[in-house]
Every structure is written in C-alpha cells, then in structure tokens.
Amino acid sequence: MNIAIIGAGLAGLTCAYELRNSGHAVDVYEATERIGGKLHTVAFAAGPTDMGAEAFIARRHDAVDFFTELGLAGSLVEPSGLGSLVYIDGETRPLPRGGIMGVPSSSVGVAHLVSPEAASLIDAESDAPGIDWEIGGDVNVGKLVRERYGDEIVDHVVSALLGGVYSCTADDLGLRATIPQLAEEFDRLASAGPVHLSAAVRNLEQARAELPTGQGAVFNSFRDGYQELYEALAEKSGANIYVDAFISGIAKEGEGYRLNGGEDEVYDRVILAVPAPTAALLLKKVAPDVAEAVAPVKLADSVVVGMRFADDTGLPDNSGILVAAGTENVTAKAFTFSSRKWPHLAERGGALVRASFGRFGDTIAVRASEDDLVDWALDDLLTITGFDGRAAGLEEIYVQRWFGGLPRYDETHLATVAKVSALLRAVPGIDVTGAWVGGVGVPAVIANAREVARRK
Numbered sequence: 001m002n003i004a005i006i007g008a009g010l011a012g013l014t015c016a017y018e019l020r021n022s023g024h025a026v027d028v029y030e031a032t033e034r035i036g037g038k039l040h041t042v043a044f045a046a047g048p049t050d051m052g053a054e055a056f057i058a059r060r061h062d063a064v065d066f067f068t069e070l071g072l073a074g075s076l077v078e079p080s081g082l083g084s085l086v087y088i089d090g091e092t093r094p095l096p097r098g099g100i101m102g103v104p105s106s107s108v109g110v111a112h113l114v115s116p117e118a119a120s121l122i123d124a125e126s127d128a129p130g131i132d133w134e135i136g137g138d139v140n141v142g143k144l145v146r147e148r149y150g151d152e153i154v155d156h157v158v159s160a161l162l163g164g165v166y167s168c169t170a171d172d173l174g175l176r177a178t179i180p181q182l183a184e185e186f187d188r189l190a191s192a193g194p195v196h197l198s199a200a201v202r203n204l205e206q207a208r209a210e211l212p213t214g215q216g217a218v219f220n221s222f223r224d225g226y227q228e229l230y231e232a233l234a235e236k237s238g239a240n241i242y243v244d245a246f247i248s249g250i251a252k253e254g255e256g257y258r259l260n261g262g263e264d265e266v267y268d269r270v271i272l273a274v275p276a277p278t279a280a281l282l283l284k285k286v287a288p289d290v291a292e293a294v295a296p297v298k299l300a301d302s303v304v305v306g307m308r309f310a311d312d313t314g315l316p317d318n319s320g321i322l323v324a325a326g327t328e329n330v331t332a333k334a335f336t337f338s339s340r341k342w343p344h345l346a347e348r349g350g351a352l353v354r355a356s357f358g359r360f361g362d363t364i365a366v367r368a369s370e371d372d373l374v375d376w377a378l379d380d381l382l383t384i385t386g387f388d389g390r391a392a393g394l395e396e397i398y399v400q401r402w403f404g405g406l407p408r409y410d411e412t413h414l415a416t417v418a419k420v421s422a423l424l425r426a427v428p429g430i431d432v433t434g435a436w437v438g439g440v441g442v443p444a445v446i447a448n449a450r451e452v453a454r455r456k
Contacts, residue, residue: 001023001024001025001268001269002024002025002027002256002265002266002267002268002269003019003024003025003026003027003267003268003269003270003271004026004027004028004029004257004259004262004265004267004269004270004271005026005027005028005029005239005270005271005273006029006247006259006270006271006272006273006274006282007028007029007030007031007037007272007273007274007434008028008029008030008035008036008037008234008241008243008273009035009036009037009038009039009230009273009434010036010037010038010039010229010230010233010442010445010446010449011037011273011433011434011435011438011445011446011448011449012028012030012037012271012273012274012433012449013028013035013036013230013233013234013237014233014445014446014449014450014453015271015273015433015449015450015452015453016028016233016234016237016239016241016453017070017233017236017237018449018450018453018454019237019239019453020236020237020238020239025240026237026238026239026240027239027240027241027242027262027263027265027267028237028239028240028241028242029242029245029247029259029261029262030241030242030243030244030245031244031245031246031247032243032244033243033244034243035230035231035234035241035243036052036226036227036230037230038052038053038402038405038406038435039052039053039226039227039229039230039442040052040226040400041224041225041226041227041228042306042398042400044306044308044352044396044398045308045395045396046308046348046349046350046352046396047224047345047348048224048225048227049225049306049308049338049345049352049398050221050225050226051304051306051354051398051400052226052304052400052402052405053226053442054221054226054336054338054354055079055219055220055221056219056220056221056441056442056443057218057219057441057443058076058078058216058217058218058219058220059218060441060443062443062446062447063442063443063446063447064076064220066446066450067229070229070232070233070236071232072222072228072229072232075222075223075224075228076220076221076222076223077220077221077222077223077342077343077344078216078217078219078220078343079217079219079221079319079341079342079343080319080340080341080342080343080346081217082317082318082319082340082341083095083097083318083319084318084319084320084321084322085316085318085320085321085322086113086156086157086160086321086322086323086324087321087322087323087324087327087330087384088113088156088324088327089324092316092321092384092385093112093113094112095157095161095322096109096110096113096157097109098205099201099205100179100181100182100201100204100205101158101161101162101165101178101179101182102153102157102158102160102161102162103145103149103153103158103179103182103197103201104122104149104153104198104201105198105199105201105202105205106122106123106198106202107119107120107122107123110122110153110157113152113153113156113157114150114152114153114156115152117150118149118150118151118152118153121149121150122149122150122153122198123198125148125149125196125197125198126196126198126199128148128196129194130193130194130195130196131144131148131186131194131195131196131197133186133187133189133190133195135187135190135191136187137176138174138175138176138177138183138411138412138414138415139174139175139411140170140171140173140174140175140410140411141158141162141170141171141173141174141175141178141179142154142158142159142169142170142171142172142173143171144175144197145158145170145197148196148197148198149197154170154171154325155324155325155326156324156325157324158170159171159324159325160322160323160324160325160333160334161322162178163322163325163333163334163359164322164333164334164356165178165440166178166300166406166408166409166440167300167301167302167358167359167360167402167405167406168300168359168360168406168408168409169325169359169360172300172359172360172361172408172410173408173409173410173411174409174410174411174412174413174414175411176411176414177409177410177411177413177414177439178409178440181204182200182201182204185200185203185204186200189203221342223344229442242262242263245261245262246261247259247260247261247262247282248260248261249261249281249282249284249285250270250282250283250285250286250430251285251286252285252286253266254266255268255429256268256429257270257286257429257430267429268429269429269430269431270429270430270431271431271432271433271452271453272430272431272432272433272434273432273433273434273449274434275299275404275407275434275436276294276297276299276407276434276436277294277295277297277299277404279291279294279432279434280292280294280295280297283430286427286430287423287424287427287430289423290420290423290424290427290430293416293419293420293423294416294420294432296412296416297407297408297413297416297436298360298407298408299403299404299405299406299407299408300358300359300360300361300404300405300406300407300408301358301362301363301364301365301366301401301402301403301404301405302356302357302358302359302365302401302402302405302406303356303357303358303364303365303368303373303399303400303401303402304354304355304356304357304399304400304402305354305355305356305357305373305374305377305397305398305399305400306352306353306354306396306397306398306399306400307352307353307354307355307374307377307378307389307394307396307397308350308351308352308353308394308395308396308397309350309351309352309353309389309392309393309394309395310350310392310393310395311350311351311392311393312339312350312351312392313392314385314386314387314388314392315337315339315340315351315353315385315387316337316340316385316387317340318337318340319336319337319340319341320334320335320336320337320340320341321334321335321337321384321385322334323380323384329383330380330383330384331357331364331376331380332355332356332357332376332377332380332381333356333357333358333359334355334356335353335354335355335356335380335381335384335385336353336354336356337351337352337353338352338353338354339351339352339353350395351392353377353381353389355373355376355377355380355381357373357376357377358402360408365401365402365403366403370399373399374397374399377389378390378394406435406440407435407436409439409440413436417436417437420432420437421437431452431455432452433445433448433449433452434448434449437452
C-alpha cells in the first residue's frame with residue numbers, strides 16, 4: 001500500500017513514525033523548507049532555543065512513554081517552579097495558582113486582581129440561580145464567566161491565561177473545547193441538581209488536592225528544544241520526506257488518489273496533517289461535503305520574539321508575565337522569562353526572554369515589521385518590569401510569525417470536528433489529523449495522530 005502524508009509537522013511526522021513497520025511505502029510532503037511545523041527550534045549562539053511550543057504536560061504519561069520509546073527520556077527537563085505574574089492597571093501582581101485556567105471557586109486568591117465589587121460578585125455566585133446547562137453541550141467561556149462572576153476576572157485573568165495557550169480571548173473559546181474538565185463537572189452536577197460555576201471549580205480543586213504527591217513537575221521540556229522530537233520522528237520513521245513540496249490538490253484516480261505537486265504515484269491512502277483551511281482546499285474535489293464542513297474552523301495568528309541579553313540583572317525572579325486583556329500602552333500579550341523558567345537555559349548565562357503578540361482577530365502578525373515587533377518587545381518589557389533590555393546588551397534576536405498557528409476552539413468547534421469525522425467515514429482512504437482535530441498541546445496532537453495512523 002502507498003500512503004501519502006501531507007504536512008511534516010508533529011502530527012504528520014508522528015503518523016509516519018507510527019507507520020514505520022507497517023510494510024507500507026510512506027511519502028511525507030511538506031510545503032515549507034523545514035520539518036517540525038509549529039515546533040521550531042532555532043540555533044542561538046548560546047544553544048538551541050524554541051520559538052514555538054516550549055513545553056508539554058508531563059502528566060500525560062502516554063506522551064512521556066512515547067518520548068521514552070523514541071529514546072528521548074534522558075532529554076526531558078523540569079522547570080524551576082517559579083511563579084508567574086499578571087500585569088493589571090499599570091502594575092504586576094502574582095498570578096493565582098488555584099482555580100481552573102484562571103476561573104476561581106471564590107474570591108480568595110484573586111481579590112488582589114479584581115475590585116471589591118467583583119470579588120463580592122464571585123462569592124455570591126453560589127446564591128444565584130443555577131446555570132442552564134445542557135449535558136454534553138458547550139458554551140462560550142467568556143460569556144459564561146462574565147454572567148456568573150463579572151467582567152474583571154475574565155479580562156484580568158481568564159483571558160490572559162487562555163490567550164497564552166490558545167491565542168484567543170475567553171470570548172472566542174468554548175468551555176468544553178478548552179477547559180474540558182470543567183464542562184465534564186458541569187455534566188456531573190447537572191445530572192443530580194443545579195449547576196454553579198463556583199461549586200464545579202471547587203470540586204475540581206478538591207480532586208486535584210487529593211491526587212498523590214511525588215508525580216513530578218506538571219510540565220517538561222526538551223534540553224535541546226523540540227528539534228530533538230521532530231528530528232527523531234523523521235529519522236526513525238523511515239519515510240520519504242519531501243520539503244518545499246507544495247501539494248495544491250488531490251484527485252481521485254481509480255481506487256486511489258493522485259497528488260498535484262507530489263511524486264508520480266497513485267496513493268491508496270492520504271492523511272492530511274495540515275491546518276483546517278488547507279485541508280478544506282485540498283478536499284474540495286474528492287470530498288466537497290467534508291471541505292464545506294471544515295470551512296468554519298478559523299485560525300489565530302501570533303508572533304514570538306526571542307531575545308537573548310548578556311546581563312540578567314533586574315529581570316524579575318519569575319517564570320513570566322501575562323498581560324490583562326484591554327491593557328493600554330502595551331502591545332505584547334505575555335513574556336516568558338525562559339532563563340528563569342528553565343534551569344538548563346539559565347546554565348547558559350545571560351537572560352533569555354520570549355515576547356508573545358497576537359490574539360484571534362488582530363492583524364499584528366501580518367502588518368507589523370520585525371523592527372516594530374522588537375521595539376515593542378523591548379519597550380513593553382521596560383514598562384512592565386523595569387528591565388532595560390537595550391542597556392542589558394541585546395545579543396541575539398529571532399522573530400517567528402505564526403500565521404494560523406492555532407485554530408479557534410470556539411463553542412462550535414467540537415461539533416464541527418465530529419461532523420467532519422462522520423462525513424469522512426464515507427470517503428475511503430482519506431483521513432485528517434492535527435491540532436484542530438485532536439486538540440491543543442503536544443500530547444493531544446501525538447495521541448490523535450497515532451490513532452489516525454493505525455486506522456485500516
């Protein structure tokens with residue numbers, strides 16, 4: 001059997017690796033000049049540095065087992081454990097460690113981030129009528145939390161946290177699509193009685209507190225960056241990998257498929273490991289109903305500006321800073337103090353800082369010049385922390401634009417993916433995978449890609 005995989009990002013390379021001993025011939029096509037997709041490790045003089053994803057949830061044991069299988073267990077490193085800050089109303093304040101993605105169970109822990117009136121509203125939520133919740137359904141995160149707790153907790157905390165993960169504000173995201181454990185707790189509460197946001201979060205906090213200790217850090221990274229992962233997958237897959245290979249279409253030929261821009265082959269199976277809009281374009285001829293179903297999935301653009309400074313004096317002793325939504329006179333949405341967050345990066349000396357820009361709906365990734373982005377990063381860093389990067393000796397800069405880096409996981413997203421999956425069952429030999437299908441985060445992408453590769 002001949003198998004084509006379109007896309008040599010994490011999902012496509014994982015599929016190729018999973019098919020390595022299948023006896024099938026596997027060709028992987030990548031439209032850009034490099035493999036790795038949204039994982040991108042660049043060669044700073046001080047050492048490899050990630051300009052895309054930089055960590056994964058280590059509590060996903062399936063991912064850790066997978067990395068061990070690849071021979072990468074010895075490369076996994078843990079963060080320092082330093083806390084993060086949030087920039088609100090011209091000052092930095094500690095980011096609360098409790099709650100669920102910034103959604104608290106009470107005002108305890110967040111009172112320093114909101115007004116007394118907002119804190120009172122949070123504490124009174126349990127006395128309000130229950131949430132009209134449909135078991136198995138989804139709702140808009142921002143709308144829900146605003147209705148129950150008010151605007152401040154959404155703008156100051158929830159959107160800041162979700163924006164760092166999904167490049168969207170809470171008002172562009174679905175609850176089940178992005179905070180599934182909270183939606184599942186709503187399901188459980190709804191089956192027995194009224195649903196309250198504070199009760200659901202409190203129950204999840206209690207369940208988390210009862211977990212056994214000694215599980216290690218929540219997040220891990222790779223000592224030499226994610227290049228270790230995507231290069232290992234490519235090497236061990238045994239697949240033929242073609243870069244700068246733009247596939248412009250898929251045509252049905254007999255019982256198989258021919259790729260416009262691919263090798264002179266008819267493929268028995270094609271796996272699309274590409275963003276949703278690209279998948280919709282490629283499926284137009286061979287599965288027009290599927291292409292139409294995929295079309296509602298929108299993408300968020302973002303930018304990462306990586307900066308290395310000779311001197312780290314004055315850089316806050318924290319993992320990073322989030323910026324509250326709607327903050328004036330600040331363009332960045334977050335800063336990661338990588339050399340504070342990761343001890344293996346601190347060993348290199350100096351300071352490594354990543355500035356992040358862009359949320360769904362804005363055009364900063366498209367319109368801003370590299371010079372502007374670097375200036376904004378340095379200016380905002382000085383405004384928020386007092387750290388003068390120019391005076392500290394800016395030794396290296398790397399600007400990475402992520403056009404369509406992440407899908408918008410809104411309240412209709414899971415239903416869209418379910419519809420696409422159902423329609424594809426009637427199209428033999430065509431599969432889709434990637435973050436828009438399996439969910440955000442490296443472990444989720446890997447799990448979905450492995451499942452797709454194993455399908456007959």
